[in-house]
Amino acid sequence: MVETLGTISNSTTGAERDARRTIARSDRPADPLLARFVDGLERALVHAGYASLPEPGADVNVVLHPVDVAKPRPYRRKAAPTFVIAIGALPRPTDDPLRTGYPILVRALANLCVLVSSTSDGLAVQFVTLEQGRYTVGPGLSDDELFAQVAQRVEPLASSRLVIANRFVTDLPESLWDGDEQTRGMLQAGRNLDALALLPSPFPLEEILSSRDLRHVKLLYGIGGLSYGNLSTRYRGPLRGVPDPDGPVYWMSASGGDKAELRAVGEDILLVRGYDRAGDTMVLSVPPAVTPRRVSVDAIEHFMIYGEHPNVGAIVHVHGWIDGTTSTEVNYPCGTVQLASSVAELVRRQPDPSRAVVGLRNHGLTITGHSLDEIFDRVGEQIVPRVPMV
Numbered sequence: 001m002v003e004t005l006g007t008i009s010n011s012t013t014g015a016e017r018d019a020r021r022t023i024a025r026s027d028r029p030a031d032p033l034l035a036r037f038v039d040g041l042e043r044a045l046v047h048a049g050y051a052s053l054p055e056p057g058a059d060v061n062v063v064l065h066p067v068d069v070a071k072p073r074p075y076r077r078k079a080a081p082t083f084v085i086a087i088g089a090l091p092r093p094t095d096d097p098l099r100t101g102y103p104i105l106v107r108a109l110a111n112l113c114v115l116v117s118s119t120s121d122g123l124a125v126q127f128v129t130l131e132q133g134r135y136t137v138g139p140g141l142s143d144d145e146l147f148a149q150v151a152q153r154v155e156p157l158a159s160s161r162l163v164i165a166n167r168f169v170t171d172l173p174e175s176l177w178d179g180d181e182q183t184r185g186m187l188q189a190g191r192n193l194d195a196l197a198l199l200p201s202p203f204p205l206e207e208i209l210s211s212r213d214l215r216h217v218k219l220l221y222g223i224g225g226l227s228y229g230n231l232s233t234r235y236r237g238p239l240r241g242v243p244d245p246d247g248p249v250y251w252m253s254a255s256g257g258d259k260a261e262l263r264a265v266g267e268d269i270l271l272v273r274g275y276d277r278a279g280d281t282m283v284l285s286v287p288p289a290v291t292p293r294r295v296s297v298d299a300i301e302h303f304m305i306y307g308e309h310p311n312v313g314a315i316v317h318v319h320g321w322i323d324g325t326t327s328t329e330v331n332y333p334c335g336t337v338q339l340a341s342s343v344a345e346l347v348r349r350q351p352d353p354s355r356a357v358v359g360l361r362n363h364g365l366t367i368t369g370h371s372l373d374e375i376f377d378r379v380g381e382q383i384v385p386r387v388p389m390v
């Protein structure tokens with residue numbers, strides 16, 4: 001089953017992706033600062049090749065969504081690939097962009113939150129991403145220069161492609177319904193991850209959103225709640241009764257949920273046994289009698305790494321940092337092909353890809369190893385909770 005909610009669909013055809021990308025605004029803001037910013041960003045994106053639409057229809061790629069920061073209105077997409085930028089005006093730059101911007105991002109159902117304020121030295125623009133990344137453009141720039149830089153930050157994120165659809169097939173061999181030695185190892189590894197206490201979400205989604213909007217957010221972002229980090233371990237055993245996989249097979253933690261309690265197969269831990277490229281969908285083998293949970297949005301990244309490096313036996317992702325780590329150049333959103341490819345490329349460039357530590361800009365680390373134990377033994381103690389934001 002491919003998950004859909006109402007008219008929202010996660011599928012985009014190749015032809016749609018190749019067509020000229022479009023932009024529209026959800027509203028004409030009355031606030032002069034917001035109007036100046038939205039006009040400027042729209043101009044810069046048109047200059048970067050986007051076509052501007054008078055109204056945001058179902059097929060629009062990017063929506064500029066001006067909001068009242070005190071009461072952000074949700075923007076409900078007709079299609080999941082639409083990238084929504086919530087834009088709010090502040091009287092001055094905030095000292096705590098995460099605490100100010102993250103609830104706006106989530107309430108507006110946006111993919112990115114942009115907070116603009118006017119200073120004596122020109123506009124200051126603060127970004128907050130879904131992965132809790134935050135960084136600033138300006139002040140000290142002319143408007144033209146500022147909008148060009150903002151567009152440069154926004155465009156790669158807006159054009160990245162999510163692979164968050166799941167197809168559940170109830171063909172998991174019965175011998176694996178209660179897991180195996182590896183899934184039992186994941187329970188301990190999940191506890192290690194939990195013990196690192198890396199950026200526990202300061203904003204429980206349930207407190208910020210209505211249940212309707214929570215459902216929208218979960219489908220949209222492919223998350224089962226905001227819980228950070230994930231882990232996986234390669235499955236090397238037989239798979240009787242399952243079609244020959246055309247790529248790596250691995251156990252991976254579910255999206256969201258409590259990483260310290262990775263027990264139930266099909267719910268806390270999923271067996272990933274394929275990636276349907278045409279539908280941008282991960283294929284999961286599950287036992288027949290469970291209501292399966294979605295696999296972590298980073299499943300596509302792990303798929304690429306396992307596929308390329310037969311010696312990688314386990315992968316851990318944390319929202320923490322190790323000094324001196326090389327990082328991706330762009331902070332692509334979680335669950336996109338672009339994030340997965342740029343992480344896979346950094347892993348490839350390491351002296352030993354099977355024991356690699358790579359950085360995801362403004363986000364965290366992906367660590368490969370021969371096993372989960374080997375990863376925690378090697379680097380567990382070096383990880384610090386503070387991710388540099390640049």
Ligand SMILES: [Zn+2]
Binds near residue numbers: 131228319334363364
């Ligand atoms: Zn992450």
